[in-house]
Amino acid sequence: MLKKMTEDIFQLVVRFKGSMGEVNCYLIKGKNGYTAVDTGIYDTETKETWQNVLDNYHIEKLILTHTHEDHIGLAKWFQEEYAVPVFVSKRGYKEMLKGRDRKAHMDRMKSLIKRHGTPPLPLKIKDFSFIYDFEPDGYFDDFDQIVLGNLPFQAIWTPGHAPDHYCFYNKQEEVMIVGDHVLEHLSPVIGLWMGEELNPLKDYLPSLLELQQYPSRLALPGHGKVMGDLSERITGTYN
Numbered sequence: 001m002l003k004k005m006t007e008d009i010f011q012l013v014v015r016f017k018g019s020m021g022e023v024n025c026y027l028i029k030g031k032n033g034y035t036a037v038d039t040g041i042y043d044t045e046t047k048e049t050w051q052n053v054l055d056n057y058h059i060e061k062l063i064l065t066h067t068h069e070d071h072i073g074l075a076k077w078f079q080e081e082y083a084v085p086v087f088v089s090k091r092g093y094k095e096m097l098k099g100r101d102r103k104a105h106m107d108r109m110k111s112l113i114k115r116h117g118t119p120p121l122p123l124k125i126k127d128f129s130f131i132y133d134f135e136p137d138g139y140f141d142d143f144d145q146i147v148l149g150n151l152p153f154q155a156i157w158t159p160g161h162a163p164d165h166y167c168f169y170n171k172q173e174e175v176m177i178v179g180d181h182v183l184e185h186l187s188p189v190i191g192l193w194m195g196e197e198l199n200p201l202k203d204y205l206p207s208l209l210e211l212q213q214y215p216s217r218l219a220l221p222g223h224g225k226v227m228g229d230l231s232e233r234i235t236g237t238y239n
């Protein structure tokens, strides 16, 4: 079930029905247990996948690349059912607070699409605000050094796909956990998820080029195939 990526990093593909259909989560080995990165959406199938892992491995903590539904989905469940401490970025916590307030979220969405002349929202939109309704156990911020398993990583703020998106970089092994910032098979969705009037593409392009500063021999994405050297994919400049 776990696929070895490096000596200490393992990949767990968490599958579910709908949207992307799967999320790549990672487990990083440490002397006090494994650090889990991201969870998949909240549903029965993903819970079963994780139950299997949680029953067989000691998970020391959970950390999130960003707070989209398919990455944070089971975080509250990890905390409540398995007493696993959850770590989120300070920016991510702000997004969680927005995600909790379903009414305000929907109102923002409605007025955004109205302003831009798009047909109204469908009446039935899945309510997953409950996944945001918990208090994380700790926070990290831009450029923080964080320890995942036994390995030190730098938290690199990479807005665009999400305003609270982070990549985690380990310099010694030149490994980058890229989340949904760079995917092998498609361009990440650069969207207005919370219905705010922002320009996420303007954030995305410079934060994509920023990764050129971090030589990587292995890039571990949130969906799809693992990538090698990112510098072959990220070229050019942005003005």
Ligand SMILES: [Zn+2]
Binding pocket: 023, 068, 070, 071, 180, 222, 223
């Ligand atoms: Zn995702």
